[in-house]
Amino acid sequence: MSTTHDAPEALDAETTPTENPARQLHLAVALDGAGWHPAAWREPTAQPELLFTADYWIDQARTAERGLLDFVTIEDSLGLQSTDPLGPDGRNDQVRGRLDAVLTAARIAPVTSHIGLVPTATVTHTEPFHVSKGIATLDYVSTGRAGWRAQLSASPAHAEHFGRRTIDGFDPADLASPEVLALIDDLFDEAADFAEVVRRLWDSWEDDAEIRDAATGRFVDRDKLHYIDFASRHFSVRGPSIVPRPPQGQPLVTALAHVTSAYRFAARSADVIFVTPFDTTQVGSILDEVRSEITAAGRKTSQVRIFADLVVFLDSDAATATERKARLDALDGTEYRSDALIFTGSAAELADLLAAWQAAGLDGFRLRPGAVPHDLDAITDDLVPELQRRGLFRENYLADTLRGHLGLPRPQNRYAATSSTTTAALEATTAQGVSA
Secondary structure (H helix, E strand, C coil), X not given: CEEECCCCCCCCCCCCCCCCCCCCCEEEEEECCCCCCXXXXXXXXXXXXXXXXXXXXXXXXXXXXXXXXXXXXECCCCCCCCCCCCCCCCCCCCCCCCCCHHHHHHHHHHHCCCCEEEEEEECCCXXXXXXXXXXXXXXXXXXXXXXXXXXXXXXXXXXHHHCCCCCCCCCHXXXXXXXXXXXXXXXXXXXXXXXXXXXXXXXXXXXXXXXXXXXXXXXXXXXXXXXXXXXXXXXXXXXXXXXXXXXXXXCEEEEXXXXXHHHHHXXXXXXXXXXXXXXXXXXXXXXXXXXXXXXXXXXXHHHCEEEEEEEEEECCCHHHHHHHHHHHHHHHCCCCCCCCEEEEECHHHHHHXXXXXXXXXXXXXXXXXXXXXXXXXXXXXXXXXXXXXXCCCCCCCCCCCHHHXXXXXXXXXXXXXXXXXXHHXXXXXXXXXXHC
C-alpha cells in the first residue's frame, strides 16, 4: 500500500436509527470526467469521446449502484477545469469542459432505482431560489434520492462570467493573510445564508398543501404555503417555492471542508461533511473540531454524517497501482497531488485503511476514482465484496431514499410546526373564553 498527499486547498468549500449491532460504514464515489487523475482520459480503457453523453454518466451511476453505494456526487464549477484554483491555466492536454451536474443527475435518476444522486451547485454568484427548485425537482424525479453539494468560488475569473460583483485575486501563498481570510470567511458566511434560504424554500410548502380535489375545485390549501421572508446582508428572499415540498422533506446537503472556516459552514449547513485527513491521528483531531463546530451551531452530532475523501488507484497489489499512477504522472508531465489522501494499493489494503479510520470515528468515505472505468469498477467489484466479507458493508439496499441509506430521519417542516403551535394557542384562547 502506498499513500501520498499535498497541502490542502482551503477554497474547495432527532434520533438516528441504528443500522445493525455491528456498525457498518457508508460508501460514496465522486464522479469527475474520466477520473481524478488529469491524464486519466488517455488510459486505453477511457472513453473521452463519450464524456459529454448521458450514457457515460448513466453507466458510472449504475456501476456504483451495482456496488450498493449510498450515493454518487457529480463535480461541477462555474469555470473550466484548471490547475490554477483562481483562473484558467491555458492547458489543452487535460479534460476541459463538463455537463451541468444537476441536469446530469436528473437524466440519471429515472434509470437508477436506489443510489443517491448528489450534484454540485456553486453558491457564489448563483441564486438560492434556482438551486432549491432544481434539487427539489431532482428529488421528485428520483423519488427521494437527491442531495446537493454546496460549493463556493473565490475565483476572479468566475466572477467575470456574471458581472455582478468583483472578487480580487490573491496568491494562494497568502491564504493566511488577514485580507484573504476575511474574504474566505465572508464567502462561507454567504454560503451559510444560501443554504438556509434553500432549506426554508423546501419547507415553504407543507407536506399536505396539495389538496387536488376536483369536486371542490381546490388544488392547493393556500394557508399551507408560507412566505419565508429571509433577509440578510447577502440575500432577501420572500418565497414560497414553486416546487412542493420534496419527497425527503429536505434533500441531503453536503459540503467539502478542509479548514476551520469551512468546518464551521458545514457544521451549520450540511447533513454530510466531507473531510480530508491523511492519517488516523488527523482523523481524530478533525472529528473533534468538526463535532465541536456542530455543537456550537446548536445541532446534534447524530444529525450529521462525516465522510473522509480519498483518491484511489486500486489494483491487485500496491506495486501495480503505484506503477499505474506513475505512468499517468509521466503522461501529464508532473506528479499528481491532491487535497485528499492518494491511496495506491489493493482492495484488501484499502479495506484495512477504511476499517481503521472508521474505528477512529468516521461514518463513511467518499472515494474519488483515479481513472474511470478501472478504479470505479474496482471499487464495486473488489472493494465492496472485501468489505462485505468483513461485515463492514451491507449485502442489500435497506432503504428507498438517500436519507434512509444514511439513517437520517425525514425532517419536520418548520412552518407546519409553527402553524400547529399557532392553531393550538388560538384554540386554547377560544376555549378559555368559552369557559369564562
